Amino acid sequence: MFSEKRTTSRQETCSDANGTMPSCAPLAVPYVPFQQNGAKKYSQTDALNNGTLFPGLNLPFKAKATGRNVVDNALSELQALEFVVAELNLYLDTHSDDTEAFELFKQYSAMEAEARKKYEETYGPLTLSAAATGDKYNWLSESWPWNYPETEGGAK
Secondary structure, eight states, X not given: OOOHHHHHHHHHHOOTTOOBOOTTOOTTSOOXXXXXXXXXXXXHHHHHHHTOSOGGGOOOOTTOOSOOOOOOSHHHHHHHHHHHHHHHHHHHHHOTTOHHHHHHHHHHHHHXXXXXXXXXXXXXXXXXXXXXXXXXXXXXXXXXXXXXXXXXTTOO
């Protein structure tokens, strides 16, 4: 068993790649340490490329040590923002007292909403509800957003 003193010093010296364990974690029972508060974060594009917002959780498959590079266009920017909002949401589920993460969540949510609005104004709706509530899109005569060629639909 970990003593209280030993656990406290371990928590103070852990890097982002190491979580914390309770002082009375039982022996021989699998346990996933909690992610620490205030963990370092990737930019939204790097988060999408690496599959996580948090570098400490970036445990790539050994055969592929680096993230892929997402095409730089309006749609990939929106997807990166959506990804960061989803990652922060999951983080806040277990770290509800992390006010810095909550402020980032609000900031990225606003950025995502603005990027979605601009994208849909330019290229058309991205969801069924957006198509149902919009009045600019002629759904049967125009190309659907996912059918635009690579040079359209956000690949400017």
